[in-house]
Amino acid sequence: MRIFQYLSALSLLASAGHLIAAGKIFPYPYVQEELPNGLRLITVPTDYPNIVSLYIVVGAGSRNEVEPGKTGFAHLFEHLMFRGTAEYPPEKYTATLKTAGAASNAFTSSDLTAFHTTFSKEDLPTVLSMEADRFQHLDYTEAAFKTETLAVLGEYNKNSANPSEQLYETLRSTGFKVHTYSHTTMGFLKDVQAMPEGYLYSREFFSRYYRPEYTTIIVAGDIDPKRVRALIDERWGNWKRGSYKAQIPAEPPQDGPRRAHVDWPSETMPLITVAWRGPAYSDDTMETVALDAIAHLGYDQNSPLYQKLVVEEQKVESMGAEAPGNLDPEFFQVNAHVKDAKDLASVEAQFKATAQAFADKPVEPAKLEALKQHQRYDFALQLDNSESIAATVASYVALRRTPETMNRYYDMYAKLTAADIQRAAKKYLIDKNLDVVTLTTKDGAK
């Protein structure tokens, strides 16, 4: 197995040079299987003892919220999944996890909802069985549903104290008018407040998406893949396939720059996001990795712009960029906390000029090489326990339903050229695709 070769090579490291730079990026052998009902299983034995981490990824997130007034339902559903079944009412579910010493939680993003549990290996059959039960037989009353909608409102409330959340909400509604990326995972406040009346819709949502063909189970840690498969067959094999396919409206091409501003009610540092509409995630073209390279080379801590704005002039407290990596086209965005609102315009201009420079001239080979090395070490440093390994796999599985996409993505990175970067900048980082959102303390706020 490759993992043993990898570890036994350690003693030779001094002479081996940059071992990390060779071969596939994901060092663990994994088994990918599909059950007849469409459920996909990925097992990853790791070298970390005793612990097992289970991620169940449902390929439905806020992107799937296609009906008006129903934003936030994928996330609400993440909550409802803890509301129990006939066999495992919530108290029994919680008590079982408690006895197992399991750390359990869930999260929702634009493209996925993930349920994760990390526990001791002897509890694997119990946990897999209990999870199978709730995915197939979830049952909750309207009263329980209504109570849970209040916990979601509570989550909205705790997020709302952070101006970055408001900035992001505004960016999405500015940049997207048709596609469901126009709202965040939390949903619009008015929809969150109206959730208590959505009981029947919630049952419909479950029936559409909580189906084997939407679901991928990842089990990483101290495991035997054959034994896991047998448990999955036994507990998840009878889960019925569904037929629903969401019609996600395509966003028409942007027709020119857009701009929005948020007045924040209390003291905060001015915030700015400069964003361009980018492409969807791809592991078979250079576009995703090329834009990712621009995000790093243009705006990371060692970039000339960061050094100028943060370290030398000290006009910006923090900044960074993020490349698009979603199922559908999303933003390439640059964010900054600016110390004084009078510098917002200048920071915006410099963010744009930096993007333009990638279109105008090729990047220096040494810088591209340093970035490639950074990316590979960064990936390796993430994989320091079974939970991180499962979480990393889960983040890619939402995009292509296979860990192999990680290897393909980093393979593309290895092949990336200065010309690829220039092409991506010319195609996407242009005024026509631009969305700028600023946030400052409103006049008179204390």
Add this chain to the structure above:
Amino acid sequence: MTRLIVYSVVAAVASVAAVHAEPRVVELQGKSPLVTIRLVFTTGAASDPADKPGLASLTAQMLGNAGTKTLTYKQITDALYPMATGIYAYSDKEMTTFVGQTHIDNLEKFYAIMRDAVLNPGWRPEDFTRVRDDQVNALRVSLRGNNDEELGKEVLYNVIYSGHPYGHQDMGTVSALQKLTVADLQAFHHQHYTQANLIIGLAGGYPAGFAARVKKDFATLPEGPADSFTLPQPATLTHNQAMLVEKDTRSVAWSLGFPVALKRGDPDFAALLVAESWLGQHRESGGDLYNRMRELRGLNYGDYAYIEYFPNGMYQFEPDPNIARHQQIFQIWIRPVEPPNAVFALRLAIFELDKLVKHGISGDDFEKTRSFLSKYVNILTKTKSAELGYAIDSAYYGMPEYNQYLKTSLAKLTVDDVNRAVKKYLHADNLQIVGIAKDAAAMKAALVSAATTPIHYNSPKPQDILDEDKTVESWPLNLKPDDVKIVPVASVFEN
């Protein structure tokens, strides 16, 4: 289990000084290609001079986020970039930590930078200005402006430890930070970054001889002395008190608590940990507060309890190690509540605490919670970096390795031990309460009023919950107008 030796607070810290004149080394050598280096100095905000709160923290940030004698900050950033790593500096009351993780391919290059960051800082004025601005903004913007919940928790600590060496936020105050100079930082570095204060931690597949080399490098620091924290007992309240921070925000965040004379390694630690976990295990759905407040009543996003300091709980499921303290508080964290139900939520949390104190936990709950904690400790130490951090904390507290210590202590516990510890250490009166609220005057009026504060539901509830609500809505808060102080948010952490 080996009987644990119980030190008094001052003696425990002093013992570190007496025994260790050179750096101690904690090693977890293994096969992993990832190497973690933790350099922990047993100094922190409790060693800040009275007129310079924030000095320990700013010194740490100046070492971790600035140039060295030979390299500028830009050169360090450029050198670290291909390795995809960095030096993360943080400091608490009694510990200041520098942690870095590198792939073994880059160990030598990374270590050289980390070593010089701590031993040979550059002290450049332009770095100082940037790092100090960052710290001022962390107080004013990140904590005070953007995060009601962490703000409430930190204000709670400040109020409980008022007049005590723990009595200021680790990052200090805005006015003190603005008066600090590079010379202040250099003096702190010279005085407190000593061999006697240093614990070197190494984990992963580093080569033979590496640990000895690190120890030798750091033997160039002044030998001593070790910090000796003379910690008075924090004031005990004789009745409930509240502080309301007035801020324009959607909902109300509460934190409440009191000092608890118990720390990790003490004989009752495991017993009280069971009670804490039962009442409100951090970010897990099994706790009593979570169940009664969120699951049954939909009051908010979650409610938890603590017997050790746990900063950044909003973002982390597991606490950072190396924030060891010889004094702790018991704390309840109530996540933001819609204003109409805010006082009910506060009353319910106190009501649940009162139930725990009066009735203890059942044998069945004890068994489940003990089982949880015995296994959950494996998750706390799931990374080598965390395991190393816990090992360093154990060295500081003078106790065995945490994972085994906890499992052994839990195995010996009985439900009676837990309920005796609850009676001894916890109480549902004499509480310090902190609230972040938009209309503080109205909130104060509600807190001191004799009027009931019923909860409003959007769905039918079982009769037993409705009956319980009748008790909760008038649960005595025992607050008089003089017991409730209001401060504008703009004044918090200023002076």
